[in-house]
Amino acid sequence: MSPKLVNSALEAPPALRPSTRYSALARLLTSEIESGRYKVGEKIPTEAELQQRFDVSRYTVREALRELKHQGLVLARAGVGTLVRARAPRTRFMQGVGTLQELIQFAEATRMCVLKCRELIADAALAERLGVKPGQQWHEAAVLRFLPNESVPVASMRIYVRPEHGDVLARIDTAGQPVFSLIERYHGVRIAEIRQQIVAVTLVPAEARLLKARAGAPALEIGRQYFDAQDRIVMASEGLYPSNRFSHNTKFRIQSA
Amino acid sequence: MSPKLVNSALEAPPALRPSTRYSALARLLTSEIESGRYKVGEKIPTEAELQQRFDVSRYTVREALRELKHQGLVLARAGVGTLVRARAPRTRFMQGVGTLQELIQFAEATRMCVLKCRELIADAALAERLGVKPGQQWHEAAVLRFLPNESVPVASMRIYVRPEHGDVLARIDTAGQPVFSLIERYHGVRIAEIRQQIVAVTLVPAEARLLKARAGAPALEIGRQYFDAQDRIVMASEGLYPSNRFSHNTKFRIQSA
DNA sequence: TTTGTTCGTTTGTCCGTACAATATGCCCGA
DNA sequence: TCGGGCATATTGTACGGACAAACGAACAAA
Numbered sequence: 136m137s138p139k140l141v142n143s144a145l146e147a148p149p150a151l152r153p154s155t156r157y158s159a160l161a162r163l164l165t166s167e168i169e170s171g172r173y174k175v176g177e178k179i180p181t182e183a184e185l186q187q188r189f190d191v192s193r194y195t196v197r198e199a200l201r202e203l204k205h206q207g208l209v210l211a212r213a214g215v216g217t218l219v220r221a222r223a224p225r226t227r228f229m230q231g232v233g234t235l236q237e238l239i240q241f242a243e244a245t246r247m248c249v250l251k252c253r254e255l256i257a258d259a260a261l262a263e264r265l266g267v268k269p270g271q272q273w274h275e276a277a278v279l280r281f282l283p284n285e286s287v288p289v290a291s292m293r294i295y296v297r298p299e300h301g302d303v304l305a306r307i308d309t310a311g312q313p314v315f316s317l318i319e320r321y322h323g324v325r326i327a328e329i330r331q332q333i334v335a336v337t338l339v340p341a342e343a344r345l346l347k348a349r350a351g352a353p354a355l356e357i358g359r360q361y362f363d364a365q366d367r368i369v370m371a372s373e374g375l376y377p378s379n380r381f382s383h384n385t386k387f388r389i390q391s392a
Numbered sequence: 393m394s395p396k397l398v399n400s401a402l403e404a405p406p407a408l409r410p411s412t413r414y415s416a417l418a419r420l421l422t423s424e425i426e427s428g429r430y431k432v433g434e435k436i437p438t439e440a441e442l443q444q445r446f447d448v449s450r451y452t453v454r455e456a457l458r459e460l461k462h463q464g465l466v467l468a469r470a471g472v473g474t475l476v477r478a479r480a481p482r483t484r485f486m487q488g489v490g491t492l493q494e495l496i497q498f499a500e501a502t503r504m505c506v507l508k509c510r511e512l513i514a515d516a517a518l519a520e521r522l523g524v525k526p527g528q529q530w531h532e533a534a535v536l537r538f539l540p541n542e543s544v545p546v547a548s549m550r551i552y553v554r555p556e557h558g559d560v561l562a563r564i565d566t567a568g569q570p571v572f573s574l575i576e577r578y579h580g581v582r583i584a585e586i587r588q589q590i591v592a593v594t595l596v597p598a599e600a601r602l603l604k605a606r607a608g609a610p611a612l613e614i615g616r617q618y619f620d621a622q623d624r625i626v627m628a629s630e631g632l633y634p635s636n637r638f639s640h641n642t643k644f645r646i647q648s649a
Numbered sequence: 650t651t652t653g654t655t656c657g658t659t660t661g662t663c664c665g666t667a668c669a670a671t672a673t674g675c676c677c678g679a
Numbered sequence: 680t681c682g683g684g685c686a687t688a689t690t691g692t693a694c695g696g697a698c699a700a701a702c703g704a705a706c707a708a709a
Contacts, residue, residue, distance in 0.1 A: 155692065181659060192694045197660090213660035214702025335592035335610035335635040353592035353610050378592035412662065438689065449664050454690090470690035471672030 156191055157198035164199060168208055168219055178216040242313035250277040252304050265295060265371040266360045274301035287347050289381055292374040315361045315370055324369055328362045346377055353378045413448055414455035421456060425465055425476055435473040436466065504564050507534040522552060522628040531558035544604050549631040572618045572627055581626055585619045603634055610635045
């Protein structure tokens, strides 16, 4: 097992297979629930009935139902049947980074394409923007971020890491996980806190060009700083997300007092 | 560990079955990875080898591996095998609880000035924007929001409440707390969840005029829906926050696993 | 009327089989 | 030497079967 083989094996995740029987069945059942054929609280046909109706094996039915359960659409009860739990799949905004979990999932689900790396010293303006000290050395990667099967970038980003962590920048393209997780893994740093700021901007022509968007178009500018357990800044990033491709979504659950 | 011993380790007691074979196998494989028996990047034994080693069916092995894949521990490749992807299951992160708190603090710290109230029936466009059903009656308040000692508004908002809660709109100016809290207090409704979406927009002339801002200037458009414990929508709002007056800040604290 | 038992139904676990899709290595020919 | 084809290995899909566990309804007994 050479490290080389390992790295290539970890490259792109296997492609999705939209044409399996169970995925087609899952999609059909999902649309039936969404269209109201089976109401929340009602039972959908049993596994045996679905087998007959679609002329597939029980295995195929169960795989489809597994997906619906995973989406939170249905709930199965032995002896009872399968009940509709929600009319629509769990709000899963692929573009959403309102929670840390979503931030990580977003990083894992999107493809990052490094345009350029360079070393630099933060001047006063950059230091202010990033929340770091002027005069410090940083390694910068300019990155485009894509959703699966999309050729238009969802974001352009600049990622800043400390020089001693600079090697992780070479792994961004292929890692399929957040950059901060790479720093954690390869440098034994623990990220204890992430701070994020969101403002609205209009794209200047150079940025718009890179993002294949219209100059002057609105975009979210999301800045993030990553701190270790001693509250030292480890990494920072700035991203531009054109607004018609990205919406920042958050869900607050309120516990009963 | 001899196969015999391992096999008996997988067998559940006949009367009490706290664990299935595949969950026991998943646990055992997880602990082998965590203990370093299989390094990140290396292959674990093939499905066939695991079948033989533990004297279980391929189904049982695959169910166990499904769990490991779900945990992000391994990655399977047809033709290659199953590779260790991480040494430990995905870290369980906690969302910073400050976010909802900050939402409430912001509401308490700002002054709201009601411009106009009216009753309306949600047409399709508004229903879509608010995440409500078309044809429903709502009471709408148009509001400007000011930071302390500021004469330029930080936001303009439209707040939508149910007709039976319409009286709270008269309290907005003076209450000094979130509108949803007013509904909770005066109508005994418990808000269980708030969903929020943030997008970037550019201000159209009428909005800009109201906000004393430049037409075309970037702004955050923050939409929120408030749900009760039965997941019924109780209230919705849309706010426009000119970007140079407001930045949406979030802090995520990460617990060690 | 209420409680307990039984039976039928349904999902969950686990077994086996077969073929498809993917990956890798080796061999042969140009 | 390099490229293509083939064979083998491995996971993924899909089929079938059997039994366990859980549930609800119906019926019987107290």
